[in-house]
Amino acid sequence: MIDLHGSYAQVRCLACEKRLSRFTLHERLSAANPGFEERAHGVTGLEVAPDADAVVADTGDFVVVDCDRCGGMLKPDIVYFGEIVPRSRVDAAFELVDDADVLLVAGSSLTVQSGLRFVRRAVARGVPVAIVNRGPSRGDTHAAVKVDAGASEILSALAER
Numbered sequence: 001m002i003d004l005h006g007s008y009a010q011v012r013c014l015a016c017e018k019r020l021s022r023f024t025l026h027e028r029l030s031a032a033n034p035g036f037e038e039r040a041h042g043v044t045g046l047e048v049a050p051d052a053d054a055v056v057a058d059t060g061d062f063v064v065v066d067c068d069r070c071g072g073m074l075k076p077d078i079v080y081f082g083e084i085v086p087r088s089r090v091d092a093a094f095e096l097v098d099d100a101d102v103l104l105v106a107g108s109s110l111t112v113q114s115g116l117r118f119v120r121r122a123v124a125r126g127v128p129v130a131i132v133n134r135g136p137s138r139g140d141t142h143a144a145v146k147v148d149a150g151a152s153e154i155l156s157a158l159a160e161r
């Protein structure tokens with residue numbers, strides 16, 4: 001499996017590209033901010049913002065940790081809107097498409113080019129495309145099979161066969 005847009009399980013340094021697990025970052029942040037977790041858990045109505053950040057009012061003294069190798073800024077290893085998927089990751093996904101018997105798109109409207117390009121690649125290589133998605137997708141005209149339904153239901157049903 002290729003996490004095309006990355007994963008919150010990993011954090012990377014923006015300067016030297018060192019990667020570490022979120023667990024390791026959590027341990028470092030906890031060590032740098034003794035008592036913070038207890039305070040955060042003690043806040044009633046702790047909410048999570050749409051960007052998955054916790055909304056905690058008392059964060060003025062929070063100590064952010066940097067890369068332990070170079071001091072660079074750390075960031076979730078996620079490709080955010082406006083960023084570019086690393087070329088090596090795209091190439092690895094293209095290789096999977098090239099070797100596939102079929103490309104199954106599940107639960108995506110393919111609104112962004114980063115997903116649609118794999119449909120176009122498959123079509124160009126003669127790999128049939130199947131799409132399972134509620135509502136239309138940008139790949140529908142290329143699909144040999146289109147199922148207008150929820151991906152969870154359809155994939156679960158296929159797995160039971």
Ligand SMILES: [Zn+2]
Binds near residue numbers: 014018068069070
């Ligand atoms: Zn670094």
